Amino acid sequence: MKRSDLDRAFAQTPEAFSARIDQTLRMLKEERPVKKITARAVLAAALIVILASGIAYAVISLGQEWYFNNRFTAYQEHEPQKHQAIMDNLQKDIAQENTGNAAELTAFKVLDASWAQAEKVFTLSLSASPLNPGDELHGYGDLDPDGSWVVALDPDDPDTRTDHWLWTEKGFGLPQDTMTDPSKRLLLLDVWDEVYIGDSQVPLPMWMSDHFTTPEGPMMVMMEFDLGLMEDEEINKIFAEASVPEGMDKAVFEKNQQEQQTRLLNLARDRREAVDQHTDQAGYLSLRFPYRLWPFDLAANALGEAVEGELHFSVKIR
Amino acid sequence: MDEAFFTREVKARERSLYRIAISYLRQDADAADAVQDALLTAWEKRHSLRETDYFGTWLTRILINGCKTRLRSKPREERLNELPDQAAQNIGEDGLLIREALNSLNLKYRVPLLLYYLDGYPIREVARMMRLPQGTVKSRLSRARKLMREKLTDQEVFEDETI
Numbered sequence: 090m091k092r093s094d095l096d097r098a099f100a101q102t103p104e105a106f107s108a109r110i111d112q113t114l115r116m117l118k119e120e121r122p123v124k125k126i127t128a129r130a131v132l133a134a135a136l137i138v139i140l141a142s143g144i145a146y147a148v149i150s151l152g153q154e155w156y157f158n159n160r161f162t163a164y165q166e167h168e169p170q171k172h173q174a175i176m177d178n179l180q181k182d183i184a185q186e187n188t189g190n191a192a193e194l195t196a197f198k199v200l201d202a203s204w205a206q207a208e209k210v211f212t213l214s215l216s217a218s219p220l221n222p223g224d225e226l227h228g229y230g231d232l233d234p235d236g237s238w239v240v241a242l243d244p245d246d247p248d249t250r251t252d253h254w255l256w257t258e259k260g261f262g263l264p265q266d267t268m269t270d271p272s273k274r275l276l277l278l279d280v281w282d283e284v285y286i287g288d289s290q291v292p293l294p295m296w297m298s299d300h301f302t303t304p305e306g307p308m309m310v311m312m313e314f315d316l317g318l319m320e321d322e323e324i325n326k327i328f329a330e331a332s333v334p335e336g337m338d339k340a341v342f343e344k345n346q347q348e349q350q351t352r353l354l355n356l357a358r359d360r361r362e363a364v365d366q367h368t369d370q371a372g373y374l375s376l377r378f379p380y381r382l383w384p385f386d387l388a389a390n391a392l393g394e395a396v397e398g399e400l401h402f403s404v405k406i407r
Numbered sequence: 408m409d410e411a412f413f414t415r416e417v418k419a420r421e422r423s424l425y426r427i428a429i430s431y432l433r434q435d436a437d438a439a440d441a442v443q444d445a446l447l448t449a450w451e452k453r454h455s456l457r458e459t460d461y462f463g464t465w466l467t468r469i470l471i472n473g474c475k476t477r478l479r480s481k482p483r484e485e486r487l488n489e490l491p492d493q494a495a496q497n498i499g500e501d502g503l504l505i506r507e508a509l510n511s512l513n514l515k516y517r518v519p520l521l522l523y524y525l526d527g528y529p530i531r532e533v534a535r536m537m538r539l540p541q542g543t544v545k546s547r548l549s550r551a552r553k554l555m556r557e558k559l560t561d562q563e564v565f566e567d568e569t570i
Binding site for chain 1: 438
């Protein structure tokens with residue numbers, strides 16, 4: 090069997106798939122020339138805060154100042170304007186409520202938010218800690234990330250396993266071996282859902298997200314949204330300079346483009362309307378974030394029933 | 408890494424990205440979503456890639472991670488392993504037989520097989536993408552070949568069996 094035979098098993102790459110890649114590539118924005126900035130100043134400021142406050146390290150390590158200056162430094166180094174805009178618009182006093190059954194198990198909260206309209210970016214950082222000292226919290230995505238977990242063991246395959254394994258700072262293995270304190274109950278936080286505008290089903294345009302368990306114990310979740318996708322002008326720019334990819338039928342390409350453009354414009358309209366409807370006179374936008382908590386039975390090595398929760402919060406956008 | 412480089416490298420790997428994403432997620436729409444997410448993530452974090460020679464490995468690893476995350480977020484009953492039913496598309500009798508054989512493979516065998524035999528990545532790179540030891544990748548490839556051979560009895564399974 091030749092490579093081409095194997096490839097044929099997949100049929101042709103759908104044109105819509107190719108068009109989506111082309112569309113995504115056109116959305117990329119080339120960065121501006123770079124000047125490195127302020128790392129020293131940021132460190133100095135952090136040191137002052139640490140010295141001035143007994144709780145400083147925990148606070149710094151879980152907010153956007155820490156995140157964008159330590160874990161993800163690309164903006165600081167390569168898009169200083171965007172980095173500065175996020176820092177300049179940081180809101181730390183967020184009105185919020187954690188609801189649902191999951192709220193009885195975890196202190197899940199928005200730490201800070203930054204609505205930087207000029208740079209068309211909205212960022213959110215959240216932290217989660219178990220309320221019960223007998224619980225230990227990790228990310229749902231850290232369970233079996235290698236894909237070897239199976240329902241029924243394959244006797245011919247030494248790599249399959251029917252036990253769930255957890256990835257932590259201590260390594261990868263049975264949860265009781267990799268948890269910080271295996272005498273505790275393991276809870277897994279599932280933060281896959283979207284952030285919705287008010288009580289609508291309209292989500293904000295998510296650009297990227299990140300989550301991890303900090304060395305101090307709490308989990309941190311970071312999200313970034315592309316506010317450009319709420320503006321017709323920005324969406325039309327994406328499609329303005331489209332050219333037919335080599336080997337693709339022009340009519341099919343243009344039809345795909347039209348459909349995608351219409352879809353994004355409709356979404357943008359819905360988002361703008363939802364934002365207007367859920368922003369109060371003081372300029373605060375109501376948002377909600379549904380999430381789930383999965384209890385894990387260490388003795389049975391099995392996931393329990395997920396418990397639902399929802400964060401409600403407001404950020405100042407005007 | 409500039410936009411032109413990124414675009415060129417992605418377009419050169421479009422077919423490979425499709426095969427990987429569809430192997431994990433089964434549905435064209437899900438595969439397109441996962442690849443779009445992977446491209447946006449890769450572009451955002453492009454500064455973290457020091458050696459552009461490893462662009463393919465790096466991007467594929469991001470895509471595999473994203474596919475696994477999506478797969479885990481689906482209800483268990485939706486986590487099926489088979490490739491989508493594309494019987495309506497003209498892939499020929501041999502193509503259908505090969506698809507059936509591929510369908511019989513667990514994802515853990517199918518994905519390294521595609522990366523190694525179709526995309527031509529060396530074992531070391533496949534190991535990096537899947538975050539597995541090289542020995543594990545070799546044993547999975549060996550197992551994948553054996554399973555494919557059992558299904559495709561009257562065909563030579565792979566030209567290169569030297570691993």
